Amino acid sequence: xxxxxxxxxxxxxxxxxxxxxxxxxxxxxxxxxxxxxxxxxxxxxxxxxxxxxxxxxxxxxxxxxxxxxxxxxxxxxxxxxxxxxxxxxxxxxxxxxxxxxxxxxxxxxxxxxxxxxxxxxxxxxxxxxxxxxxxxx
Numbered sequence: 001x002x003x004x005x006x007x008x009x010x011x012x013x014x015x016x017x018x019x020x021x022x023x024x025x026x027x028x029x030x031x032x033x034x035x036x037x038x039x040x041x042x043x044x045x046x047x048x049x050x051x052x053x054x055x056x057x058x059x060x061x062x063x064x065x066x067x068x069x070x071x072x073x074x075x076x077x078x079x080x081x082x083x084x085x086x087x088x089x090x091x092x093x094x095x096x097x098x099x100x101x102x103x104x105x106x107x108x109x110x111x112x113x114x115x116x117x118x119x120x121x122x123x124x125x126x127x128x129x130x131x132x133x134x135x136x137x
Contacts, residue, residue, distance in 0.1 A: 021045065027054045033062040033116060037101045047102035053111050060115030063089060065097050066124050069105035076112040077132065084132040089119040 020026070020036050021043035037048055047067065080086045091097045100119055118128060 024050060025052045025054070026056050028056065030057040030059065032059045033064060033101055034060075047104050048106060049104045051106045052109065053107070054109045056108075056111045058108070058111055058113045058116055060113075060117070062115070063097075063100040063117040063119055065100035065102045066118060066120035067102055067104035070103050070108075070120075070124075071106075072108045072111075074110045075108050077118070078113040078116060080132075084129060087116075087118055088125055088128060089117050090122075090125060091119055 016031065016035050017023075017029075018039070020031070020039040026036075031053075033048075040048060077084070077087055097119060119125070120128075
Protein backbone atom coordinates (compact mmCIF):
# COMPACT_ATOMS: atom_id res chain seq x y z
CA UNK A 1 0.00 0.00 0.00
CA UNK A 2 1.55 3.28 -1.13
CA UNK A 3 -0.04 6.50 0.08
CA UNK A 4 0.91 10.17 0.02
CA UNK A 5 -0.40 12.85 2.40
CA UNK A 6 -0.42 15.70 -0.15
CA UNK A 7 -3.35 18.05 -0.37
CA UNK A 8 -5.63 18.11 -3.37
CA UNK A 9 -4.72 21.24 -5.30
CA UNK A 10 -6.55 20.81 -8.59
CA UNK A 11 -10.14 19.66 -8.99
CA UNK A 12 -11.78 18.47 -12.18
CA UNK A 13 -15.25 19.42 -13.31
CA UNK A 14 -17.75 16.96 -11.89
CA UNK A 15 -19.67 15.16 -14.64
CA UNK A 16 -21.33 12.16 -13.08
CA UNK A 17 -22.36 9.34 -15.42
CA UNK A 18 -25.63 7.62 -14.56
CA UNK A 19 -24.25 4.09 -15.08
CA UNK A 20 -21.87 3.96 -12.11
CA UNK A 21 -23.56 0.89 -10.59
CA UNK A 22 -22.90 -1.13 -13.76
CA UNK A 23 -19.19 -0.28 -13.91
CA UNK A 24 -16.46 -2.16 -12.11
CA UNK A 25 -13.63 0.13 -13.29
CA UNK A 26 -13.63 3.90 -13.04
CA UNK A 27 -10.76 5.65 -14.80
CA UNK A 28 -9.96 9.36 -14.86
CA UNK A 29 -13.27 10.48 -13.39
CA UNK A 30 -14.19 12.98 -10.70
CA UNK A 31 -16.78 11.25 -8.55
CA UNK A 32 -18.59 12.22 -5.37
CA UNK A 33 -18.26 9.07 -3.26
CA UNK A 34 -21.87 9.32 -2.10
CA UNK A 35 -23.14 9.42 -5.70
CA UNK A 36 -21.32 6.18 -6.53
CA UNK A 37 -22.77 4.59 -3.39
CA UNK A 38 -26.30 5.92 -4.07
CA UNK A 39 -26.32 4.48 -7.60
CA UNK A 40 -25.08 1.10 -6.36
CA UNK A 41 -27.75 0.99 -3.63
CA UNK A 42 -30.45 1.99 -6.15
CA UNK A 43 -29.37 -1.01 -8.25
CA UNK A 44 -29.74 -3.35 -5.25
CA UNK A 45 -26.21 -3.29 -3.80
CA UNK A 46 -25.26 -2.60 -0.20
CA UNK A 47 -21.67 -1.39 -0.55
CA UNK A 48 -19.08 -0.20 -3.01
CA UNK A 49 -17.57 -3.60 -3.62
CA UNK A 50 -15.28 -5.26 -6.18
CA UNK A 51 -14.39 -2.01 -7.95
CA UNK A 52 -11.23 -0.36 -9.26
CA UNK A 53 -10.75 3.40 -9.26
CA UNK A 54 -7.77 4.64 -11.32
CA UNK A 55 -6.61 8.24 -11.63
CA UNK A 56 -9.89 9.46 -10.14
CA UNK A 57 -10.73 12.38 -7.89
CA UNK A 58 -12.94 11.04 -5.11
CA UNK A 59 -14.95 13.83 -3.53
CA UNK A 60 -16.79 14.20 -0.25
CA UNK A 61 -18.05 15.22 2.05
CA UNK A 62 -18.01 11.56 2.98
CA UNK A 63 -16.59 9.00 5.38
CA UNK A 64 -15.22 5.87 3.72
CA UNK A 65 -15.59 2.78 5.91
CA UNK A 66 -12.86 0.42 4.74
CA UNK A 67 -14.04 -3.17 4.97
CA UNK A 68 -11.83 -6.08 3.97
CA UNK A 69 -9.78 -5.92 0.82
CA UNK A 70 -9.58 -2.13 0.39
CA UNK A 71 -6.24 -0.99 -1.02
CA UNK A 72 -4.83 2.44 -1.79
CA UNK A 73 -1.88 2.56 -4.19
CA UNK A 74 -0.13 5.87 -4.88
CA UNK A 75 -3.09 7.92 -3.68
CA UNK A 76 -3.26 11.49 -2.39
CA UNK A 77 -5.47 11.09 0.65
CA UNK A 78 -6.32 14.78 0.98
CA UNK A 79 -5.46 17.80 3.09
CA UNK A 80 -4.54 16.80 6.63
CA UNK A 81 -3.09 20.12 7.88
CA UNK A 82 0.12 18.36 8.88
CA UNK A 83 -1.40 15.52 10.90
CA UNK A 84 -2.65 12.52 8.94
CA UNK A 85 -4.82 11.55 11.91
CA UNK A 86 -7.11 14.47 10.96
CA UNK A 87 -8.37 12.29 8.09
CA UNK A 88 -9.34 9.42 10.41
CA UNK A 89 -12.34 8.69 12.59
CA UNK A 90 -12.23 5.84 15.07
CA UNK A 91 -15.48 3.90 15.49
CA UNK A 92 -16.85 4.19 19.02
CA UNK A 93 -19.21 1.20 18.97
CA UNK A 94 -17.81 -2.33 18.71
CA UNK A 95 -20.14 -3.62 15.96
CA UNK A 96 -21.31 -0.93 13.58
CA UNK A 97 -20.63 2.49 12.04
CA UNK A 98 -23.72 4.41 10.95
CA UNK A 99 -23.51 7.09 8.26
CA UNK A 100 -20.28 5.89 6.64
CA UNK A 101 -20.01 4.47 3.12
CA UNK A 102 -18.92 0.83 3.23
CA UNK A 103 -16.24 -0.10 0.70
CA UNK A 104 -14.97 -3.69 0.30
CA UNK A 105 -12.57 -5.49 -2.04
CA UNK A 106 -11.78 -2.28 -3.91
CA UNK A 107 -8.58 -0.80 -5.30
CA UNK A 108 -7.91 2.94 -5.41
CA UNK A 109 -4.93 3.48 -7.70
CA UNK A 110 -3.34 6.95 -8.13
CA UNK A 111 -6.55 8.62 -6.90
CA UNK A 112 -6.93 11.95 -5.12
CA UNK A 113 -9.36 12.33 -2.26
CA UNK A 114 -11.01 15.63 -1.45
CA UNK A 115 -13.11 16.07 1.69
CA UNK A 116 -13.14 12.34 2.53
CA UNK A 117 -12.56 10.95 6.00
CA UNK A 118 -11.56 7.35 6.58
CA UNK A 119 -12.58 4.80 9.19
CA UNK A 120 -12.38 1.06 9.69
CA UNK A 121 -11.02 -1.51 12.07
CA UNK A 122 -8.29 -0.63 14.55
CA UNK A 123 -5.84 -2.52 12.30
CA UNK A 124 -6.87 -0.43 9.27
CA UNK A 125 -6.49 2.85 11.16
CA UNK A 126 -3.12 1.86 12.63
CA UNK A 127 -1.87 0.77 9.19
CA UNK A 128 -3.10 4.01 7.61
CA UNK A 129 -1.17 6.07 10.18
CA UNK A 130 1.92 3.87 9.82
CA UNK A 131 1.93 4.19 6.02
CA UNK A 132 1.40 7.96 5.95
CA UNK A 133 3.59 8.87 8.89
CA UNK A 134 3.30 10.76 12.10
CA UNK A 135 2.18 14.36 12.56
CA UNK A 136 4.23 17.03 10.79
CA UNK A 137 5.23 20.19 12.71
